[in-house]
Amino acid sequence: MYVVIVGAGEVGTTIAASLAADHDVVVVDVDDDRVESLKYDLDVLAFVGDGTTLSALEEARVDNADLFIASTDNDQTNLVACGTAKTIGDPFTIARTKSVEYLHTWKRTENAFGADFIVCTDLLTAENVVRVVGLPSAIDVDPFAGGLVQMAEFEIGHDSPVAGQTVAEADRFDSLTFAALFRHGEMILPTGETVIESADRAVVIGSPESVQSFAMDIAPDATPDSADEIVIIGGSPVGYQTARLLEERNFKPRLIEQDRDRARWIAEKLPHTMVMQHDATDTEFLSREHVDEADIVVSALESDEKNLLASVLAKRVGAQRVISIVDSGDYVTLFEEIGIDVAINPRKVTAEEIIKFSYETVAENIAVLENDQAEVVELELTADSELIDRPISELVSELGFQLVIGAITRDRSFVTPRGDTRLRAGDHVIIFVETRYVSDLTSMV
């Protein structure tokens, strides 16, 4: 694949590094020092230029490109770069933005700004935080269809109430599909009568809310419920998005923000979040507001120094789990070494999300399970796909191999797959399939 990356910052460099081995990568950046150092670090073509100009993109041969990634630190630059790239050729364009607003705009038409995909750093980071917060018992969690669908893998503990139940008993949720069980490393595609045993690993696909509720069922002690105290320190965009997503999942988080106007703004936006305006490093305040008894503290302040201080302090006063946002990738291990439970780096999260697009498959998104035994793939169905306009039950019985249709999203809303559901062109389907049949499946799309 021929890949053009605009912006050689932390995100751009991470992406370039991971793609350089298998693909032809061109990197454009305005800063000659960065370009210079990149040339010696990675086997890529790097040159100085403004990625929003026609001349620079022509020089980068965007007309030949399969993938175009705009990953500078400036939202507008990235969007304009994608728009410009589309005038030269037809690569798959990905823009990175911080602001969620552009993502909303893009979601309305899906070709606004000339971007084929928008990765929103703040939102993506918040989604990561919420997964860590909400599903501590999961071995693996992956979002699909822009966050509408979640795949999660859980290990059933000995004391889990679900152990010994049949799948039909355990799966009480409408929008949840029980995709598979792994028992002693063996994959089982379960029926309603299959009995779940302890130490099984269960793969479920469904709406984030149903996955959350399922986690509650199988690990009631480890999974936070709405009675648990979640404190978010810092009303940064990531802090705000985290609170918003937690509200959507029926949590009632508390958020501490020092700036009065920002605190007021967040309080107006989020009716179920208790916003407090104070300095989060005031220990007297922390104990008065019982932050020391919090089950989870998320530190999402503007700088790494402040996050370090706030997280250490929260841990010190007695918070159970502390999750911190770490802006600089170099500090992630440092944070975790000094006892912060999870450190999340927004740039790394963004880079990982973008790298997924370089996989040479028609799948929009994939998750690999249990040493590559099986995959969960997201496919967008075209009008001439063999899968459309037939009831799912008929479809599945006629295939030469087994698969589980875990979820469908249609016009950006969740559709629960049933035996009589008919897939349509334009649907996104999230399918669980054994790895050896992935190519058979993708050939049918």
Added chain:
Amino acid sequence: MNFFSNIRVGWRASVGLTGEVLIYLAGPLAFPLVLALYYGESALPFVAAIVVSVSLGGYFRYLSDPDENLGPREAFLAVAMIWLLVAAVGAIPFVVAGVGTIAHPINALFESMSGLTTTGATVLQDFSLHSQSILMWRQLIQWLGGLGILILATAVLSELGVGGAQLMESETQTKDVNKLTPKISETARLIWGLYVGITVTAIAVFYSIGVSGLDPNMTLFNAVAHAFTSVATAGFSPEPESIGAFAPIVQWAVIPFMIVGSTSFILLYFFIDGQPERLLKNQEFHFYLGTLAFFSSLVALLLFFDTEIAYGTEETIRHALFNVTSLVTTTGYASIDFDLWSNGAKYLLFLCMFTGGMVGSTTCSIKSLRWLVALKSFRRILFTSIHPEAIKPVRISGKPVDEDTIRDIYSYLLLSIVIFGLLTIFIVVNGERAGSEIPAFDAMGAAASTFLNIGPAFGAAGPYGTYDVFPMSTKAVMIVLMWIGRIEIIPVLVLFTKAFWKS
């Protein structure tokens, strides 16, 4: 002329607008004029009023300066002047007719101001003295004032544009006038159209009761007269016994129109325009209906256990619901002389006077939204005393209310209570001075009823009584307070500040 040259208010703009409104006032005055000709009564009172209104209006137009803009200050001045002068012109027919108590200029102005501000307090003694056209003029002036004259002016004078929004804001003291359409005059026209539509429905309903023989007293005249003052939540009636003069079915029929008249017209518009949930899910609406239900059931309970008045079940419910609705919506009708009820029931009715219907309706008084915001912000104080750092916006129907608005509401409540207190004291003291003693509770009732634009009070000024019992000087003060109360205090009070005129 030194005084005028120092003035920083573009008063000529306000005067010009007032002139315009006075000229247009000839239109509504023509209605009783035609009625007088039809009934063979003297048309002179209305001819005189039209001549005065048009010539004064013309002179004001002549004084106006087209270069001056109608800003916030000019809007305040115009609102205050328009309400005062329209009431003054409205009093002319009463004086010229020269019949009964309202022949006296102060009484005439009291009646007219009470009419225009939709108060409904009357100084009439003997209703039978007055001609049909004069009685209808009392009703019509209430209907004109019902939704606010300035909304009507904005609807008619489309050149007002931005100034129109300014006017409607200063008339109703709401921060942002809800626009239904991009143009404010369009919005005003839609709202007025709705007002006319509801009134026509009321006429049809009332008249059909009359025609069908269920209550022969409900003639076309009475149907129109009561449709005007029920939808406007105003309260005048050509009948001395108010709605009590009619059969129970009429009383039941009037209740929904009072309730609708006190519902936000913007939300009513959405309701019929295919977005009913905006009304049905509105918290102020819930609070308003809740207030009605709460007071009605309490009053009904007291009436039910009152051994002195032996009403049947239907009667108890009807009288409780009717009179509570009448006072909460600030209409001021009565289905019975509630002055004869027990003290407990009367005190409850007194409390009802302070509630009011929804913002953006024909209601007066303090209004549900203000109470709701005040109660919610009080609940917030309880919360923030435990969590001093918590930032907790007060929400109405899920939307945050900004802190300036909350502060304004608190000061409005405080101001209302202070003015009410002072007026009560004045009524008592001035009554003693003039030799006509007024009991304290009756004085409180009369003070609240005029200042909050409700109408009937207790004792001599009760629903079947008259405000003629008060000395002239008390009535003069009441005229001013009805005027101040109707335009929500601020537009008048700012006129008495130096900063308004100079800086």
